[in-house]
Amino acid sequence: xxxxxxxxxxxxxxxxxxxxxxxxxxxxxxxxxxxxxxxxxxxxxxxxxxxxxxxxxxxxxxxxxxxxxxxxxxxxxxxxxxxxxxxxxxxxxxxxxxxxxxxxxxxxxxxxxxxxxxxxxxxxxxxxxxxxxxxxxxxxxxxxxxxxxxxxxxxxxxxxxxxxxxxxxxxxxxxxxxxxxxxxxxxxxxxxxxxxxxxxxxxxxxxxxxxxxxxxxxxxxxxxxxxxxxxxxxxxxxxxxxxxxxxxxxxxxxxxxxxxxxxxxxxxxxxxxxxxxxxxxxxxxxxxxxxxxxxxxxxxxxxxxxxxxxxxxxxxxxxxxxxxxxxxxxxxxxxxxxxxxxxxxxxxxxxxxxxxxxxxxxxxxxxxxxxxxxxxxxxxxxxxxxxxxxxxxxxxxxxxxxxxxx
Amino acid sequence: xxxxxxxxxxxxxxxxxxxxxxxxxxxxxxxxxxxxxxxxxxxxxxxxxxxxxxxxxxxxxxxxxxxxxxxxxxxxxxxxxxxxxxxxxxxxxxxxxxxxxxxxxxxxxxxxxxxxxx
Amino acid sequence: xxxxxxxxxxxxxxxxxxxxxxxxxxxxxxxxxxxxxxxxxxxxxxxxxxxxxxxxxxxxxxxxxxxxxxxxxxxxxxxxxxxxxxxxxxxxxxxxxxxxxxxxxxxxxxxxxxxxxxxxxxxxxxxxxxxxxxxxxxxxxxxxxxxxxxxxxxxxxxxxxxxxxxxxxxxxx
Numbered sequence: 001x002x003x004x005x006x007x008x009x010x011x012x013x014x015x016x017x018x019x020x021x022x023x024x025x026x027x028x029x030x031x032x033x034x035x036x037x038x039x040x041x042x043x044x045x046x047x048x049x050x051x052x053x054x055x056x057x058x059x060x061x062x063x064x065x066x067x068x069x070x071x072x073x074x075x076x077x078x079x080x081x082x083x084x085x086x087x088x089x090x091x092x093x094x095x096x097x098x099x100x101x102x103x104x105x106x107x108x109x110x111x112x113x114x115x116x117x118x119x120x121x122x123x124x125x126x127x128x129x130x131x132x133x134x135x136x137x138x139x140x141x142x143x144x145x146x147x148x149x150x151x152x153x154x155x156x157x158x159x160x161x162x163x164x165x166x167x168x169x170x171x172x173x174x175x176x177x178x179x180x181x182x183x184x185x186x187x188x189x190x191x192x193x194x195x196x197x198x199x200x201x202x203x204x205x206x207x208x209x210x211x212x213x214x215x216x217x218x219x220x221x222x223x224x225x226x227x228x229x230x231x232x233x234x235x236x237x238x239x240x241x242x243x244x245x246x247x248x249x250x251x252x253x254x255x256x257x258x259x260x261x262x263x264x265x266x267x268x269x270x271x272x273x274x275x276x277x278x279x280x281x282x283x284x285x286x287x288x289x290x291x292x293x294x295x296x297x298x299x300x301x302x303x304x305x306x307x308x309x310x311x312x313x314x315x316x317x318x319x320x321x322x323x324x325x326x327x328x329x330x331x332x333x334x335x336x337x338x339x340x341x342x343x344x345x346x347x348x349x350x351x352x353x354x355x356x357x358x359x360x361x362x363x364x365x366x367x368x369x370x371x372x373x374x375x376x377x378x379x380x381x382x383x384x385x386x387x388x389x390x391x392x393x394x395x396x397x398x399x400x401x402x403x404x405x406x
Numbered sequence: 407x408x409x410x411x412x413x414x415x416x417x418x419x420x421x422x423x424x425x426x427x428x429x430x431x432x433x434x435x436x437x438x439x440x441x442x443x444x445x446x447x448x449x450x451x452x453x454x455x456x457x458x459x460x461x462x463x464x465x466x467x468x469x470x471x472x473x474x475x476x477x478x479x480x481x482x483x484x485x486x487x488x489x490x491x492x493x494x495x496x497x498x499x500x501x502x503x504x505x506x507x508x509x510x511x512x513x514x515x516x517x518x519x520x521x522x523x524x
Numbered sequence: 525x526x527x528x529x530x531x532x533x534x535x536x537x538x539x540x541x542x543x544x545x546x547x548x549x550x551x552x553x554x555x556x557x558x559x560x561x562x563x564x565x566x567x568x569x570x571x572x573x574x575x576x577x578x579x580x581x582x583x584x585x586x587x588x589x590x591x592x593x594x595x596x597x598x599x600x601x602x603x604x605x606x607x608x609x610x611x612x613x614x615x616x617x618x619x620x621x622x623x624x625x626x627x628x629x630x631x632x633x634x635x636x637x638x639x640x641x642x643x644x645x646x647x648x649x650x651x652x653x654x655x656x657x658x659x660x661x662x663x664x665x666x667x668x669x670x671x672x673x674x675x676x677x678x679x680x681x682x683x684x685x686x687x688x689x690x691x692x693x694x695x696x697x
Contacts, residue, residue, distance in 0.1 A: 030409070031412075034412060034413045034416050035416055037413070038413060038416040038417040038420050039420060041417065042417060042420040042421050042424055043424065046424060087432070088428075088431065088432045088435050088436070089432075089435050089436055089437075090432075090436055091436045091437050091438065091439065092429075092432065092433055092436055093440070093444060093445060094440075094445065095445055095446070095447045095448075096442070096445045096446055096447065097447070099553075099554075101557075102557060104429075107425065107429065108422055108425045108426050108429065109422070111425040112418075112421040112422035112424075112425055113421075115421040115424070116417070116418055116421045116422075119413075119414060119417045119418075129413065129414075129417060130410045130413050130414055131410075132410045132411075132414065132576055133576060133577075133654065134576045134577050134579075134580045134654075136484075137481075137484060137577070137580045137581065137584060138580050140580075140584050140588070141580045141581075141583035141584040141587075141588065142583075143588075144583065144584055144587060144588020144589070144592075145583065145587065145588070147588065147592065148560065148587060148588070148591070148592060151592060151595060152557070155553060155595070155599075157447070158447055159447045159448060159449075160449065161448070161449075167463075167466050167596075169592075170466045170467075170469055170470050170473075170592075170596070171466065171469065174469065174470060174473045174589075174592065175469055175473060177473065177477070177588075178472075178473055178476045178477075181476070181477065181480040182476075182480060184480075185480070185483055185484070185487045188484065188487040188488060188490075189487045189490040189491075192488055192489070192490060192491045192492070192655065193488060193654075194484065194488060194577075194654065241448070246448055247447060247448060250432055250436055251428060251429050251432035251436075252429060254432075255425050255428070255429065258425075318523060319522075319523035322469070322521065322523045323521070323523070326469075326472070326512075326515075326516075326521045327516065327521060330476075330512065331509070331512065334505055334508075334509055334512075337505065338502050338505060338506075341490070341498050341501065341502065342498065342502065344490075345493075345495050345498050346495075410576075411571050411572075411574075411576070414571075415531075415571075464600070464689055466596060467593070467596050467597065467600065467689060468685070468686060468689045468690065470589075470592065470593045470596055471593065471682065471685040471686070471689065472682060472685075472686075473589060474585075474589045474590065474593055475678045475679075475681060475682045477584065477585055477588070477589045478585060478589075478678060479675070479678055481581050481584065481585055482661070482671065482674060482675075484577075484654070484658075485577075485654050485655070485657040485658035485661055486658045486661055486662060487658070488654040488655050488657075488658050489654070489655040489656075489657075489658025489659045489661075489662075490658070492655060492659060493658075493659065493662065497659075497662040497663075500662045500668060500671070500672070501662060503672065503675075504671065504672060504675045507672070507675040507676055507679055508675055508678060508679060510679060511678065511679035511682040511683065514679075514682070514683055514686070515682065515686055518686050518687070518690060519690065520686045520689075520690055
């Protein structure tokens with residue numbers, strides 16, 4: 001095993017030999033390696049956030065026809081570091097009447113639960129935290145812990161807007177978990193394991209080719225779970241100011257911010273692993289570093305898609321969001337699950353091309369049917385227009401005393 | 407298996423300890439000049455009115471209940487999905503029956519108007 | 525395996541302590557939050573028993589769904605943030621003595637039972653295999669009927685919950 005092909009395991013092996021030479025026992029070496037690995041893997045996402053903030057601000061700037069950060073360093077790349085240093089010295093204001101323990105625990109829970117997900121994501125064929133046999137459910141479970149963090153922030157802040165944001169967690173995060181869990185069963189079904197590395201390993205054909213509709217639904221629910229626009233009801237600034245984090249300042253707010261930015265890149269990694277083959281690609285088995293590069297490319301594309309949607313589509317109303325989830329996504333994901341389970345059993349697995357063709361046809365039929373039904377229903381329930389929009393924004397009777405008229 | 411959990415335990419402790427430590431450091435570095443106006447809760451400028459712990463709509467609770475039912479359902483389906491490739495066709499049909507019964511529940515909720523946002 | 529025992533004991537103390545806090549917390553919303561810690565401790569117990577699936581499901585269902593619902597149910601009442609005063613009865617020590625007597629009596633009776641102490645045997649490798657559980661769930665000779673019945677039970681719960689929670693015509697607005 002050479003350094004270039006698999007640097008992480010090369011260093012781990014080297015450390016093991018060095019420590020054995022010093023006379024350390026096998027279990028002690030194991031624990032030392034675990035602590036180093038866990039330390040790097042939990043610190044990595046936090047440091048990555050600094051880069052992500054710059055990337056997102058820069059891309060967001062371009063989308064909105066401005067430059068984004070451009071003063072500090074080349075292309076403003078030092079800006080987030082300066083921001084980070086500044087936020088450390090900002091006062092931590094605790095509002096009067098706040099419930100101290102939930103108030104202070106909430107940002108830690110929110111940020112920690114996102115980082116926790118990284119333990120099960122396979123970064124390359126040999127590099128992952130753990131390939132525990134319940135990885136997929138583990139991701140869901142820590143998503144749920146993060147939701148609890150948002151609710152605790154809403155409860156603890158002693159603020160009406162924060163509490164409203166906390167309530168909206170149910171509308172925004174809990175509800176969209178239903179289609180997400182149902183769709184998560186599809187890749188699990190294909191690979192026969194809940195372990196994330198097993199799921200990546202089993203994708204000789206990427207799951208997105210076998211279940212395109214499932215991938216789309218999963219992508220939508222991921223955005224909703226991240227509370228990203230257009231699904232950012234819990235922190236809708238124009239409705240409830242900033243939602244659950246309105247009373248937070250300094251680094252306590254900073255960690256909600258970190259959780260928000262990390263969420264989208266974590267979601268991109270999870271999506272790439274579940275549906276785009278993870279680290280799989282030509283030569284990735286023999287050279288794990290290639291697998292890491294493939295994963296980064298795939299995740300970057302998904303991340304960019306999430307950003308593109310965030311900066312392009314306005315926020316949904318709460319009733320639209322609930323209807324979209326319960327009356328469209330949930331029934332559709334049930335249908336997708338049932339159809340995929342049945343067809344995958346009926347079509348022999350060794351004919352890859354036939355399998356892919358049948359799956360695509362079934363998904364297409366499902367999509368067209370769902371689309372037609374929604375169009376009919378929407379036409380039936382169409383709200384009549386209140387008034388015709390006026391072409392010009394000026395009072396109709398200019399020159400009379402009735403200035404306010406019209 | 408316990409080895410995996412040992413790693414996870416170390417990792418999870420670090421996950422929650424790192425933000426906690428960072429906030430602790432920020433608490434030492436940051437100024438502490440509290441005054442009642444600064445600490446008062448934010449309500450878009452005006453002084454806070456009434457109690458801030460408002461009662462919420464029962465609607466949220468109904469959605470929560472529906473979510474709970476589907477959550478438990480999915481937990482029962484995960485072992486089935488893992489065993490899927492080793493199962494005969496009738497076992498798949500059984501699981502589909504399981505999902506269909508729950509779809510009936512969703513249909514009831516729909517007809518009862520529990521999915522309408524008021 | 526002293527490390528495992530140590531973690532077990534620590535977790536047990538956390539579970540018991542937070543369970544006591546659930547019933548003695550002065551604000552009802554705090555009781556709900558203590559319950560979360562208790563349930564988290566139970567998840568750690570499952571992990572110690574090498575039952576990963578149930579450890580994670582414990583977090584997903586009990587913390588992610590049930591305790592969030594409990595928090596919301598608690599918030600349905602306006603007094604959930606109000607300090608309710610002491611939760612202990614004036615003569616709580618009588619109950620404590622009674623419980624202690626019952627506990628000692630139980631342990632005494634159980635220790636007379638020959639099967640009270642058994643040495644634990646390591647689980648076979650297939651015991652933690654999820655696929656086995658999945659096959660058993662849909663096997664007509666095993667747990668097919670409970671599996672399907674649980675679906676009906678869930679739907680019954682859903683229908684009942686909606687029926688009680690929804691405002692019907694003729695009710696007070």
